[in-house]
Amino acid sequence: MQNTIIKNLVILGGGTAGWMTAALMAKVLGKTVQITLVESEQIGTVGVGEATIPPIINFNQALGLDEKEFLRETNGSIKLGIQFEGWSQPGESYMHAFGNVGKNFPFCDFHHFWVRHCQQGGRDSYWDYSLNYQAAVQNTFSPIAKIPNTNLPGISYAYHFDAGLYAKFLRRYAEEKGVKRVEGKVSDVRKNPESGFVESLVLESGQAVTGDLFADCSGFIGLLIDKAVGSEYESWSQWLPCDRAMAVPSASGERIPPYTRSIAHACGWQWQIPLQHRTGNGLVYSSSHWSDEQAHEALFGNLPGEPLAEPRIIPFKTGHRREQWKKNVVSLGLASGFLEPLESTSIHLVQSAATRLIKCFPHRGIRGEEVAEFNRQSRVEMERIRDFIILHYKANQRRDSDFWRACEDMPVPDSLKEKMELFRSSGKVFRDFDDLFTEVAWQQVMIGQGIVPADYHGIADGLTDGQLADLMQSLKTLIQGTVKQLPPHEAFLSRK
Template identity: 75%
Template sequence: MNNKVVKNLVILGGGTAGWITAALMCKVLGKSINITLVESDKIGTVGVGEATIPPIINFNQALGLDEKEFLRETKGTIKLGIQFENWLKRGDSYMHAFGTIGKNFPFCDFHHFWVRHRQNGGTESLWDYSLNYQAAKNNKFSPLGQIKGTNLPGISYAYHFDAGLYAQFLRKYAESKGVTRIEGTVDEVKLNPESGYVEKLVLEGGREVPGDLFVDCTGMAALLIHKALGVGYDDWSHWLPCDRAQAVPSALVKPIVPYTRSIAHEAGWQWRIPLQHRTGNGLVYSSRHWTDEQAREVLMSNLDAEPLADPKVIRFRTGRRREAWRKNVVAIGLSSGFLEPLESTSIHMIQTAATRLIKCFPHRGIRAEEVAEYNRQSQVEIERIRDFIILHYKANQRRDSEFWRQCEEMAVPDSLHEKMELFRRSGKAFRDFDDLFTEVAWQQVLIGQGVMPEDHHVIADGLSDSQLTDLMESLQTLIQGTVKQLADHDDFLASL
């Protein structure tokens, strides 16, 4: 497009998205480019993303962050999975536990052996063979690598933390490595009349901030990607009907459980996220089925401790920006799209977007091929995650409200329908290329939501009935014995 060396990167917007992007950029590209972040203390952030998934550990390690310091500074706790309550039916629950289940077999996942065992009369739950689940329900955690004397992997974990404190932690990190922060609000976005590129931001008071490449971290306002460049939005509310959330912190409850709770209600679901100093709560709901007042009443009557503030209403529209990168603007965070926080993917998608930008970072000019590849990867990622979230709504057996009946009856994307039918008929679940969620994650949610396989893989017939029984019993004994050796989660946090 042009041959000008990209030297000056401007990030508009702070919060979690802005400071994650700034931190990674300065760590990897700080010697090659100049990085400026523009934000205003007058503009609040959504600030409800407090639960994460295991890849954040690799991200923090890539930055060189010390885990204990990170957990202390962000009031963090350990997360071993997400417990879904009332999603299949009222009173029912299951967990999307991180890590593996059972034992890894070549060419055939463990759940096929479990399915055959159930067909033989076994009554054990799939989660009886999950170390993460058993540790979570017993409030245990130790950062095990591998279970001694076996080929079984140890605990897989992520974090709960205060997203505002995480942004502050990363701001301190980024500024120490040379990122320039400018306080101010944008009055005008100056575009080049010939190319349509953003040339500079004009701040309140007249200060100008020029740049070669701009990152839009302005949240749902999408000041650059949408308001300046006019990139449209694909609405997914026909698949994901919730369009509002209310969030409120409540007092700390002990013991601090090492998992997120997702509790389904008549027209939405409630999150409960335990931190060291408080509990994060929120209710995601459909405004077509509940008024804000009804949602507030449900949320406040289902807290497990006294509220520490008034609920904050957040309006959103699920979907994705049609282009995450147009001209010299890249949208990261809520400006690029929104998927409700059901599977704690928001912070992860910020981190993968920043990583993707580094991999596609322009050198001598912004090339159409780099932009197209960035947009292709962004679309694949969010659509795979979208399908996984839709699955929770579609595969329900609740007939107690119009909301859940509509979810069960809705048509879903072909990609999801085919995956569900393949699993129902054969028990086989395959991870798509670049799919965030593993086969084990899909298996847990499919089975937890009542999509039970009618068959198992032929490899599972390679064991005799007695060998199969011995396998199941020995795995349970091993997992239960390991859980007893783990520290209490509260004791682990106290050791920080």
Template identity: 75%
Template sequence: MDERIIKNLVILGGGTAGWMTAALMAKVLGKSIGITLVESDKIGTVGVGEATIPPIINFNQALGLNEQEFLQATKGTIKLGIQFEDWYRRGESYMHAFGTVGKNFPFCDFHHFWRRSKLGGNDSSYWDYSLNYQAAIHNKFAPLAQIKGTNLPGLSYAYHFDAGLYAKFLRQYSEGKGVKRIEGTVQDITLRSGDGFVESLLLENGATVAGDLFVDCTGMAALLIDKTLGVEFEEWSKWLPCDRAMAVPSAGSRPLVPYTRSIAHAAGWQWRIPLQHRTGNGIVYSSRHWSDDDAREVLMSNLDGAPLAEPKLIPFRTGRRARQWEKNVVSIGLSSGFLEPLESTSIHLIQSAATRLIKSFPHRGVKPEEVAEFNRQSRVEIERIRDFIILHYKVNQRRDSDFWRDCEEMEIPAALADKIELFRRTGKVFRNYDDLFTEAAWQQVMIGQGIFPEDHHSIADSLSEPQLEDLMHSLKTLVDGSVKSLPDHEQFLFGQKSR
């Protein structure tokens, strides 16, 4: 067994994946290993990942980034959730708002109390009790860790930002911490005799870049994990029928809302992401149900500002590499797999893979046990995210197109089917310790798309009718009062900028 100490890490490919990986590696391991990133300005990136989820806060804090500087550098805005329009039925919408809803009780989530109150005549929406939702629709934001005068959690948030500017920002950070960047295109790859590990990269300019461990951030090209090592791809199109996207930036509009919009159409859905300097738009669709011309027409006729470029077509396959780590190559980003950006998980999967690699970083040679555990964790993570995305398609109640009817009728993974049926019958949903999405996230999508549970937890019957009414009224009053005291989203962004 090779027991050589891992001293040199080579990251092939820049973009968001490459520079996020380089930045975290430099921050944590920069004093122990040498880090080289090879990229070419000639090779473009997909560059549409502009929306994130709350763990990005932890990533930026781990790097020690200043939030004000980060927002200015990336033209960023705040994200409090994702509004889903026309997913349940045309003309209806709901939000997957970050954070909690109402007040969770020991052994029993708040929505059980809400359900009981609905049966008693309460006509309020579930989202009346979501601080994040109410702040989002009123365009309010300020960092708020706790609702004043209570032990109830405050706002949970993430960001919208320009992914290209974020990569540029992290490149400057990484190079400042000693990461060596080499400009060049790979011409050939040398494998080590005996074990087939990658030994070095030969660039078109004749330079050789040797390393002990390689990270493949070459996007859908998957130059190392696929083209060199031949790791197979597991496709999920039977559950996620969309296979193409088209993206276009447009002139920004006001107000800058602190949430992402996901708008369902006849054969897919459209995203709208507000940035300080423009709006990010795109449409994700099934080529079996729409032609590219169909998708382009829908996308371009549903912009809220003038287009700033021609739409960019992005064919894709939904699925994952059978093994994210093979020999001495770890694939991070699109080289490791692809899930459509419905729940803004692409950048998070980069973050979690880089974090997992640090936790599993090999010392004296690559150990098969360590690789196996890394691959197990990455498989479980992406499969559970996959199931959450499938949920949105499966529980739609639209009957206006073949696409939506096909989605509602499709067979789904057994674990997901069980989860939906458990919630439908009992109102209960359980989160595994390593699930990305919380119980509140699952509850919002299922309730938002028309599943009103047949029953509630018996703990919800422990309150008298007056006590239940007082609970619901008090929580709504707390949420409304807290939102009223918040500054406008744009005041937070641009007031902060001018200080």
């Protein structure tokens, strides 16, 4: 326990993590805590991170942002899911579409009925029953909460946005709410010699910025969480073999697809994130299997338009800080750990860490129990997302390179192994308490990667053959009919 009353919060870093944290803290804690953000334009930000997942909508709503203004200011677009191309086999693809698939029955998810339908010779794809998928591939969108005239959920969505513009947008918001911004490069960190708690950040100019609690949003360097208080980094590279990315923006095609593309290559994978004014592209690869020249060739051989800048190389190490909160330093964003952007989870992790920090906020002094709980929740959250990402690699059937063969052969964490075995044998999959990804997300990735369940829940036998056929046909017709009524994605973006 440190008895200091927390009145001054200092955030180091003005990337997506820094400004998201500043904006949310200012909105919720602004009346009780003074917030200062230090950033260095000279150092800049990582400059990538443009695809999100649906909880971002809650974040923007919590701030009270207007969606139209947000999309306009960030050149944003709608994201209905991620299309995985060539991940199970070259030439095959599937989507992790947000939202529901089909119609869930009490105690029994829809996919059990679909498995029975397939076992009886049905040929429909699982995604024939996904409203999000059908809307995505037909380039349509409207934020409908329900399928009209039914109780079935409508479309679930997230955003693609220009990360630099989002940070600027949030900066304006946070400064209006009283956050003080200090420009400058931190060259020294002063600590209390007895407790080891950080007391101030010293800038190159000599200015000292003092605080009671420090949010480390300094990016991969982890200037406070690593260099100042020494929280150890646990690597997960034994399961996630990629350690490098090459990023380049390009001109867009004529349409703006409402989904992210993740395209598998011989030794890694490529992302395409369509924005209103350009497409964000990058290749994530393993430096033990591919040189930068090989990565360049793969990436530039498959751009949707002219490159708009020189490519940038970003080395990374997958893993996380064992203690995301240590002493009076809480790390958020890249400073706290990194999972490759396969399921667009990093920005979400900032959102959830900032929310957790608010819930545990130590107004009346830092208590060990709160710190321990914060760290426990952070670890569990990261481990579950980690397993979901490993699944994509482990369940590949490509076998066309040493890279993919090694992924298929690697031992995976027991938690994932058990989930895969259960699904393979019974079709059952469970969302652990607090798991970010729902059962439907796990089902889609497992089925998409070629894990076909050998069995299904007996409840699905409660329908006669005729009732099952009617159910499948009526759902398909309902979804197709709904998608036909939706406007083009571009029309939604250009609405006044």
